[in-house]
Structures are given as C-alpha cells and as structure tokens.
Amino acid sequence: MSTESLALPATTGTAPPERRLAGDLAIWVFICAELLAFAVFFVAYGVARARHVDMFNTGQLTLDRNAGALNTVLLITGSWFVVQAVARLRGGDPGGSAGRLLLALACGGGFLVVKVFEYKAKFALGISLSTDTFYMFYISLTFFHLMHVLLGMVILALLWNSLRRGPGPTTLSSLESGAAYWHMVDLVWIILFPLVYVMR
Amino acid sequence: MNAPALSPAPSPATPRAAHLVYAFLLAATGLTWFLGETGAAGPAVMAVLMGAALLKGLAVAGEFMELRHAPRLWQAVVAGWLFFVTGCLAAAYLA
Amino acid sequence: MSGAFTKSMARNIFYGGTVFFFLLFLALSFDTHQALPKRDHRAEITPQIAHGKKLVEVNNCIGCHTLMGEGAYFAPELGNAIARLGGREGIKGFIKSRPAEGIPGRRSMPQFNFSDDDLEAIAAYLEHVNKIDDANWPPNIQG
Amino acid sequence: MPFQSQGVAKYYFMAAIALFAGQILFGLIMGLQYVWGDFLFPAIPFNVARMVHTNLLIVWLLFGFMGGAYYLIPEESETELYSTKLAMLLFWVFLIAGALTIVGYLAVPYATLAKYTGNDLLETMGREFLEQPLITKVGIVIVALGFLFNITMTVLKGRKTAISTVLLLGLWGLAVFFLFSFYNPVNVVEDKFFWWWTVHLWVEGVWELILGALLAFVLIKVTGVDREVIEKWLYVIITLTLVTGVIGTGHHYFWIGTPEYWQWWGSIFSALEPIPFFAMTVFAFNMVNRRRREHPNRAATLWALGTGVMAFLGAGVWGFLHTLAPVNYYTHGTQITAAHGHMAFYGAYAMVVLCMISYAMPIMRGRAANSNKAQVLEMWSFWLMTIAMVFITLFLTAAGILQVWLQRVSDTPLPFMVVQDKISLFYWMREWTGVVFLIGLVLYILSFFVKGEEQAKAA
Structure with a gap:
C-alpha cells in the first residue's frame, strides 16, 4: 500500500507511478470490438422494445428472474476469483492462482447449468427464435452471451493448464489478458440481466 | 495506494478494494432481483435499475479490469461505453 | 511494458x-x-415446379431479372410476377408473345420457343415462389 | 526477384489484365443496352453480356490472386516454388478452360450450353455468378486443388510467416466455400441460403484474408516497416473482418424466405462490417507515414493506399448505406446494390490485384521500379479509373434513389420499365464515365510499354 518497496536509487519520490493497462493490448482491441457488438445489440433491443412495449412486458414476465439473478451472482463470484488469481500470481503463488481459476471455472460451469435448465424450460413451451421479437431478442442476446461465457471458460482452462505446468515469462500477461476478457463477459451480463429480465 | 501493481516485491494479498467491490456487486444484484420480484415498473424504477447497472459496470471496469490504474484513454473508452449503453437504453425506455 | x-x-x-x-x-x-419448412412450403413442390425451376435456371432468367431481389437489375422482379401479370395465363401469354427480333430501340425479352408444358411449369414455379413467406417483400406489386 | 520460380506470376498477371480488359468491354456493352435496349439484340442479349462481364471479373481476380500467391509465397517462404511446371500447366488449363467457357456463353444459347455440358447430371447452372457449366466448375476445383497443393508444399518446406499463413487460409477457404456451388436443392429458399455460402463467404470473408495478406506483403516491401508491426495489424484486421462478416451473411437473409430474426442479426453485424475496412485504411496510411525507406516504385504505394480508401468507401460506406433491414426493404435489388457492387469490387479486389501487379511486374522484368515516365502514366491511369469508378457509383446511386422512390416508396408506384425510362439520363452518364474508365485502363496497359531513361536500381 506504500511506495517504499520501489527501491529505485534515482527515484526522487515525486514521479507518479506509470499508468498501466493490465493485459495485452491486442485483447483490449478485441474487447472493444465485442463491447461495440453488444452495444449495437442492446440499442437494437431498446428500439424494438419501444415499438412493442406490451409484447416485451408480457414476454418478460415469463422469464425466470431467479435463474437470471443466480447467474449474475455466479458470474460476479467468478470474476472475484479471477481477480484473486491474478493477485496470487503477482505475489509469486502460481499454485494458489491456479486454484482460484478452478473456482472461477466452477462458477462458469454453474452458469452453464442454470442456463441449460432455463432454456430447457423455455424450449419445452415451444418458444423459439421465431416466436416473436421479444423471444428473438431474449434467446439471441442470452445465447450470444452464453457463447462468450463458454469462450471465457476455454481461455481460463488454458490459463489454468499453463499455470499448472509452471508459469513462464509471459504467463502473467496472458493471465491478465484472459482476466480482462472474463470481466468483459461479466460487464455485459450486468447490463443484460436488468434489461432483459427485470426492466418494465 | 496504486503502487502495488508495479511493485517488484511480492504482494500476495488481493486488494481490499476488490472485496468491497464484490460485496457491492452482490448487494446491487440483490436490489435488482428484489425490484423484479415486487414487479415494480415505471421510469423511476428504470432509473434505479440502469443506475445500478452503471455503477456495477464502473466498479467491475475500475477495480476488476484494473482500469483505475490504466491510461485514462482506456478508462474513458469503457466508462464511455457504459454511459452510452445505459443512456441509450434509458432514452429508448422513455421514448 | x-x-x-x-x-x-x-x-x-x-x-x-x-x-x-x-x-x-x-x-x-x-x-x-x-x-424453414413453415415458410418455404416445401411440401407443395411438385415435379412440375421442380422442372420450372430448372427452366428458369438453364435459360438464365436471373441474367436480366431479379428473383426475390437477387439477380440482374435489367428487367422486372419475378418473385411476384404471377400477381403482377394476372396469374398463370398472364405469365404464359407474355413469354409466348416476345418478338424474336426484339423491339426496335427498346429492351425486350428473347423468344425462347417454350413448349406448352414448359410454359406451364414456369408458371407453376413462379406461383410457388410468390407464396414463399419472404417478410412481405417486395414493398408493392411493382416489385 | 530473389527466386527464379516467382517468374510464373508474370503469366498470371498478363492473363489477368487481358481478361480485365474484356470485362470492361462487356461492361460498356451492358451499359449501352441499358439505354439502347436492342443494341446487339438478339446476338448478344443482356444476360449473356452480364454473364461474361461478371464471370470475367471473377476469373481475372482469381488469376490475380494466384499470380500474387506465386510471387509472394516463394519470397515469404525463402524457397523456390514446389513445382514451376505444375504452375505453368495449371495456368494454361485455367486460361483455356476459361476462354472456352466465355466462347460457349457467346456462341450458343445458354440452354444449349447447359444441355451439352452435363447440367442434367448435376444441376448447378443458371444461378447468379455461378453460371459456369458443370465441367468448368469441376475444372476450377481441379485447378484450385493443384494450385493449393503447389503453394502449400512450398510453404511447408520453407519459412512460415503470418502473411503466408493468412494467404493460405484465404485460398483454402476460397476453394472450400466454392464447393457449395455444386449444391442446388430444388427448394429455392435453401438454394439461395447456401448460394450465399459461396458468394458472401467469398467476398466478405475469405477473399478479405487474401486481400489483407497481399496488401501487407506490398506494404512491408515498399515501406520497410518492421514485419512484426505489419503482421500484428494484419491479424487484427482479419479478426475484425471475420467477426463481423460471418454473421454479416445475415444481411442477405432478409427477404428470401428465411426467418425474420436474420433482419436483426444481419443488420447488427453487417453494420459493423465497415470497421475492418476502416482499420485497413488507417493501417495503410499509418505504415506509409512510418516508412523507413523511399521505395522507387511510387505507383505501387499509390495503389496500396488507394485500395484502403476505395475498399472502405465501396465495401464499407456504400455497403452500410443499405444494409439495415428497414432501408434494405426498399433498396433490395435496385441500382443501389449495383452501385455498391461496382465500387466494392473495384476498391477491394481489383485494386489490390493491380497493386500487387504494380509492385511485382517491374521486379520480374529486372528492375526495382519502372521509369519515371512509365510511373507517371500508371498514376494517371490510377486516377482516371478510380475517379471514373467514383462517378459510376454516384450515378448509379442517384439512379437507384430515384428508382426506389418512383417504384417503391411513392403513393402511386410506377412499373419497373416506366421507371427505367425516367432514370435513363443517369444510365447515359454512367456509360460515358465507363468510357473514361476504359481510357484509364488503356493507359494502364500502355504504361507497361513505356521505356525510360532511369530504369536502373535492381531490386
């Protein structure tokens, strides 16, 4: 919490610490592209909803808010573990870091399970992309997001594997990149949940 | 306060701020869920929901994604995205 | 870094x-x-309709026309032609009446010398296409 | 030219330019038929001229891509081509097969051609851009496989770079997605659905990988910027391309009987499609500004920059203009589409091939760059063709807007042919601009024959 550990001989003590982006710049370019795609999707939802308020409100009431809230908790908990994984690797504890990644992966897995049950219930009612505009958006947005969760889990699994085999010089940067991506998936859901499940 | 990320010395502890953010995220999610369960609707509720989403997003971006310590341009990009999206959704709701 | x-x-x-x-x-x-099956009415496709599709292809109709908006922009849309020209008889009469040497100074469809069976097949195919649920396109009868 | 076998590219490039000239000639014929309806009727009806025009475009671009690959791959892999003989054999096979197909289009009625080339065995003909007889399609596959074998073996035995990997991916993708041209179900909706897997996934998918690789190669050579930097950009651009372009296929699934959610998916993702093109423009200018050397071939640099700008305008801006479903509902299948198609193909693909030719041809003829006189002439041709294309696009856009208004939006919509008469002024202006384009092309060809004083400075 203090700067005394920066035992640089030439430090005058006045230079502010360098601002630093965690992770590879390439992943941030990609995150921006993804955020843009979701932004367009969200705005499209808003526009479509404004044109069919009743249809959207009726459809929304049929959604499983408990599942949505549970999934929010799972995602933010997963993110919390990922933050801890990064901190542990920085602290020179790759084993602990790998453990936290496993916990995050478990949260992601929980998200998938909840989603599968949620979809199963909906599909059993014969709801599909072609049912109406609300369900089109509900399925499209959540499925598009779900695939991001899956991709995020693949990334975390790869990172876990490389941590387990012993970290190299680029492992921290890779972990930071993967973490940034995982948090992005979280960030999107934080908008998606109130928008699709709650806001009437 | 913002030195640990650069520090060459081991700092195994997760920043305390991250735990606080996590607690805040849980609380805000609870609020969102509660509003959904009571069936509350209307512009005021919408403002609370979007406001909560905005604050949650800013917290995740700032603390989890470590943008608080990142070049200001990147901070602005993600914060700008959050303001843009929640703003557009609020506008579309009121339209 | x-x-x-x-x-x-x-x-x-x-x-x-x-x-x-x-x-x-x-x-x-x-x-x-x-x-798709709910929108494209595939169950109604008869050998005659299939033959009509083949005739539309081997005579390269989309080299001048559009079909559901895809093709060339030299001649009118075919997807709703059956409605615009007044049913099967209208289509058949139009195709049959094209002068072999064209119309001086104007665009004209070639004379393909189709048999009556072929003409019937083409009309059946265009009738089938007109029934496909293509989200109410084109905007009006003019295509 | 560091490797002897790169020389085969010369034949491919010469064939490409010759076929390009043919394409423009038939373009002018069609343009005239738009305003003078019975021109050449019934000898060359419009549909035949159009087939020749579009098929020549595809074939000359393929010649350009193959020539570009034959030039680029040995230099990137730092090894001679796996087989020069195979490359030359395939060149003649492809050229003769292509020429015979064009002769077939012109000489006999299309239905007769279909009958005698095996269309009854497997019906694949008569669909836009895929009009080729079955035997030609099979020939294309064989040539493509031989070519890919040759190129892949060369890469495998030599150095592997990001540029050659991306180029290979693009070329393999081109071959794989062409296979959908053999699938023609009797259900017209499915037919159209998979038809786009060839057409869209070519021009808004894998071809862009080829475009990116060729452009990156030329930029490394003419700017001297570090390979690491250029290859990173290349990856970012092609990522954006495929991320937006694959789902962007949906913008073709609005009105052909496919479910209506495509209107949302297609609109959303294709609205993002200009981004990779914008990145490409920024990339080209950025690299040229950061150049570490003054390459004597200024014409090639001009083509490279032009590709970025014109691809962004044609594919990006003009594509975006009518890609949103509510707009496309009115503009689908009108001259707006034609306007976009012309500028996009010229800006993205014609120009990148010309850029590659402009860079490689002088080197294959034993000099780093052409004489100043020849380069000045080439730059004139660049500006004439490019500006002519801008005006062709503008006139077609104007024609399209009027067409949409009179035929689809107004309260008393007019019949198609009546509207065509009313907008003929724009067709005339387009035709005259087409003549300017042809003049540009003639100057381009002449620039190969201009001798000059300072030819020196070997590569």
Missing part, C-alpha cells in the same frame, strides 16, 4: 474469434433449417 501488443496474442484472438463466430453462424443456420 505499458501497451504491449504481442503477435501471438493477436494470432490467438484471430483463431479463437473466427471459430467462435463461425460456430455461432452454424447454430443460427441450424435454427433456420428447422424453421
């Missing part, structure tokens, strides 16, 4: 992103495949 940008990271994102979006595209295509 503020703002590092590694080529291997860029490459991984390329492969990951490509596979990701291609899988998504396949998933949507799969759903489309499930939903």
Whole structure:
C-alpha cells in the first residue's frame, strides 16, 4: 500500500507511478470490438422494445428472474476469483492462482447449468427464435452471451493448464489478458440481466 | 495506494478494494432481483435499475479490469461505453 | 511494458474469434433449417415446379431479372410476377408473345420457343415462389 | 526477384489484365443496352453480356490472386516454388478452360450450353455468378486443388510467416466455400441460403484474408516497416473482418424466405462490417507515414493506399448505406446494390490485384521500379479509373434513389420499365464515365510499354 518497496536509487519520490493497462493490448482491441457488438445489440433491443412495449412486458414476465439473478451472482463470484488469481500470481503463488481459476471455472460451469435448465424450460413451451421479437431478442442476446461465457471458460482452462505446468515469462500477461476478457463477459451480463429480465 | 501493481516485491494479498467491490456487486444484484420480484415498473424504477447497472459496470471496469490504474484513454473508452449503453437504453425506455 | 501488443496474442484472438463466430453462424443456420419448412412450403413442390425451376435456371432468367431481389437489375422482379401479370395465363401469354427480333430501340425479352408444358411449369414455379413467406417483400406489386 | 520460380506470376498477371480488359468491354456493352435496349439484340442479349462481364471479373481476380500467391509465397517462404511446371500447366488449363467457357456463353444459347455440358447430371447452372457449366466448375476445383497443393508444399518446406499463413487460409477457404456451388436443392429458399455460402463467404470473408495478406506483403516491401508491426495489424484486421462478416451473411437473409430474426442479426453485424475496412485504411496510411525507406516504385504505394480508401468507401460506406433491414426493404435489388457492387469490387479486389501487379511486374522484368515516365502514366491511369469508378457509383446511386422512390416508396408506384425510362439520363452518364474508365485502363496497359531513361536500381 506504500511506495517504499520501489527501491529505485534515482527515484526522487515525486514521479507518479506509470499508468498501466493490465493485459495485452491486442485483447483490449478485441474487447472493444465485442463491447461495440453488444452495444449495437442492446440499442437494437431498446428500439424494438419501444415499438412493442406490451409484447416485451408480457414476454418478460415469463422469464425466470431467479435463474437470471443466480447467474449474475455466479458470474460476479467468478470474476472475484479471477481477480484473486491474478493477485496470487503477482505475489509469486502460481499454485494458489491456479486454484482460484478452478473456482472461477466452477462458477462458469454453474452458469452453464442454470442456463441449460432455463432454456430447457423455455424450449419445452415451444418458444423459439421465431416466436416473436421479444423471444428473438431474449434467446439471441442470452445465447450470444452464453457463447462468450463458454469462450471465457476455454481461455481460463488454458490459463489454468499453463499455470499448472509452471508459469513462464509471459504467463502473467496472458493471465491478465484472459482476466480482462472474463470481466468483459461479466460487464455485459450486468447490463443484460436488468434489461432483459427485470426492466418494465 | 496504486503502487502495488508495479511493485517488484511480492504482494500476495488481493486488494481490499476488490472485496468491497464484490460485496457491492452482490448487494446491487440483490436490489435488482428484489425490484423484479415486487414487479415494480415505471421510469423511476428504470432509473434505479440502469443506475445500478452503471455503477456495477464502473466498479467491475475500475477495480476488476484494473482500469483505475490504466491510461485514462482506456478508462474513458469503457466508462464511455457504459454511459452510452445505459443512456441509450434509458432514452429508448422513455421514448 | 505499458501497451504491449504481442503477435501471438493477436494470432490467438484471430483463431479463437473466427471459430467462435463461425460456430455461432452454424447454430443460427441450424435454427433456420428447422424453421424453414413453415415458410418455404416445401411440401407443395411438385415435379412440375421442380422442372420450372430448372427452366428458369438453364435459360438464365436471373441474367436480366431479379428473383426475390437477387439477380440482374435489367428487367422486372419475378418473385411476384404471377400477381403482377394476372396469374398463370398472364405469365404464359407474355413469354409466348416476345418478338424474336426484339423491339426496335427498346429492351425486350428473347423468344425462347417454350413448349406448352414448359410454359406451364414456369408458371407453376413462379406461383410457388410468390407464396414463399419472404417478410412481405417486395414493398408493392411493382416489385 | 530473389527466386527464379516467382517468374510464373508474370503469366498470371498478363492473363489477368487481358481478361480485365474484356470485362470492361462487356461492361460498356451492358451499359449501352441499358439505354439502347436492342443494341446487339438478339446476338448478344443482356444476360449473356452480364454473364461474361461478371464471370470475367471473377476469373481475372482469381488469376490475380494466384499470380500474387506465386510471387509472394516463394519470397515469404525463402524457397523456390514446389513445382514451376505444375504452375505453368495449371495456368494454361485455367486460361483455356476459361476462354472456352466465355466462347460457349457467346456462341450458343445458354440452354444449349447447359444441355451439352452435363447440367442434367448435376444441376448447378443458371444461378447468379455461378453460371459456369458443370465441367468448368469441376475444372476450377481441379485447378484450385493443384494450385493449393503447389503453394502449400512450398510453404511447408520453407519459412512460415503470418502473411503466408493468412494467404493460405484465404485460398483454402476460397476453394472450400466454392464447393457449395455444386449444391442446388430444388427448394429455392435453401438454394439461395447456401448460394450465399459461396458468394458472401467469398467476398466478405475469405477473399478479405487474401486481400489483407497481399496488401501487407506490398506494404512491408515498399515501406520497410518492421514485419512484426505489419503482421500484428494484419491479424487484427482479419479478426475484425471475420467477426463481423460471418454473421454479416445475415444481411442477405432478409427477404428470401428465411426467418425474420436474420433482419436483426444481419443488420447488427453487417453494420459493423465497415470497421475492418476502416482499420485497413488507417493501417495503410499509418505504415506509409512510418516508412523507413523511399521505395522507387511510387505507383505501387499509390495503389496500396488507394485500395484502403476505395475498399472502405465501396465495401464499407456504400455497403452500410443499405444494409439495415428497414432501408434494405426498399433498396433490395435496385441500382443501389449495383452501385455498391461496382465500387466494392473495384476498391477491394481489383485494386489490390493491380497493386500487387504494380509492385511485382517491374521486379520480374529486372528492375526495382519502372521509369519515371512509365510511373507517371500508371498514376494517371490510377486516377482516371478510380475517379471514373467514383462517378459510376454516384450515378448509379442517384439512379437507384430515384428508382426506389418512383417504384417503391411513392403513393402511386410506377412499373419497373416506366421507371427505367425516367432514370435513363443517369444510365447515359454512367456509360460515358465507363468510357473514361476504359481510357484509364488503356493507359494502364500502355504504361507497361513505356521505356525510360532511369530504369536502373535492381531490386
């Protein structure tokens, strides 16, 4: 919490610490592209909803808010573990870091399970992309997001594997990149949940 | 306060701020869920929901994604995205 | 190393992103495949309609016309031609009446010398196309 | 030219330019038929001229891509081509097969051609851009496989770079997605659905990988910027391309009987499609500004920059103009589409091939760059063709807007042919601009024959 550990001989003590982006710049370019795609999707939802308020409100009431809230908790908990994984690797504890990644992966897995049950219930009612505009958006947005969760889990699994085999010089940067991506998936859901499940 | 990320010395502890953010995220999610369960609707509720989403997003971006310590341009990009999206959704709701 | 940008990271994102979006595209295509029978009335396709489609293809009709908006923009839309020309008889009469040497100074359809069976097949095919649920396109009868 | 076998590219490039000239000639014929309806009727009806025009475009671009690959791959792999003989054999096979197909289009009625080339065995003909007889399609597959074998073996035995990997991916993708041209179900909706898997996934998918690789190669050579930097950009651009372009296929699934959610998916993702093109423009200018050397071939640099700008305008801006479903509902299948198609193909693909030719041809003829006189002439041709294309696009856009208004939006919509008469002024202006384009092309060809004083400075 203090700067005394920066035992640089030439430090005058006045230079502010360098601002630093965690992770590879390439992943941030990609995150921006993804955020843009979701932004367009969200705005499209808003526009479509404004044109069919009743249809959207009726459809929304049929959604499983408990599942949505549970999934929010799972995602933010997963993110919390990922933050801890990064901190542990920085602290020179790759084993602990790998453990936290496993916990995050478990949260992601929980998200998938909840989603599968949620979809199963909906599909059993014969709801599909072609049912109406609300369900089109509900399925499209959540499925598009779900695939991001899956991709995020693949990334975390790869990172876990490389941590387990012993970290190299680029492992921290890779972990930071993967973490940034995982948090992005979280960030999107934080908008998606109130928008699709709650806001009437 | 913002030195640990650069520090060459081991700092195994997760920043305390991250735990606080996590607690805040849980609380805000609870609020969102509660509003959904009571069936509350209307512009005021919408403002609370979007406001909560905005604050949650800013917290995740700032603390989890470590943008608080990142070049200001990147901070602005993600914060700008959050303001843009929640703003557009609020506008579309009121339209 | 503020703002590092590694080529291997860029490459991984390329492969990951490509596979990701291609899988998504396949998933949507799969759903489309499930939903299509309700929209394309495939159960009603008779050998005659199939023959009509083949005639439209081997005479390269879309070299001048559009069919549901796709093709060349030299001659009118075919998707709703059956409605515009007044049913099967209208279509058949129009195709039959094209002068072999064209119309001086104007665009004209070639004279294909179709048999009556062929004309009937083409009309049946165009009637089938007109029934496809294509989200109310074109905007009006003029195509 | 560091490797002897790169020389085969010369034949491919010469064939490409010759076929390009043919394409423009038939373009002018069609343009005239738009305003003078019975021109050449019934000898060359419009549909035949159009087939020749579009098929020549595809074939000359393929020649350009193959020539570009034959030039680029040995230099990137730092090894001679796996087989020069195979490359030359395939060149003649492809050229003769292509020429015979064009002669077939012109000499006999299309239905007769279909009958005698095996269309009854497997019906694949008569669909836009895929009009080729079955035997030609099979020939294309064989040539493509031989070519890919040759190129892949060369890469495998030599150095592997990001540029050659991306180029290979693009070329393999081109071959794989062409296979959908053999699938023609009797259900017209499915037919159209998979038809786009060839057409869209070519021009808004894998071809862009080829485009990116060729452009990156030329930029490394003419700017001297570090390979690491250029290859990173290349990965970012093609990622954006495929991320937006694959689902962007949906913008063709609005009105052909496919479910209506495509209107949302297609609109959303294709609205993002200009981004990779914008990135490409920024990339080209950025690299040229950061150049570490003054390459004597200034014409090639001009083509490279032009590709970025014109691809962004044609594919990006003009594509975006009518890609949103509510707009496309009115503009689908009108001259707006034609306007976009012309500028996009010229800006993205014609120009990148010309850029590659402009860079490689002088080197294959034993000099780093052409004489100043020849380069000045080439730059004139660049500006004439490019500006002519801008005006062709503008006139077609104007024609399209009027067409949409009179035929689809107004309260008393007019019949198609009546509207065509009313907008003929724009067709005339387009035709005259087409003549300017042809003049540009003639100057381009002449620039190969201009001798000059300072030819020296070997590569």
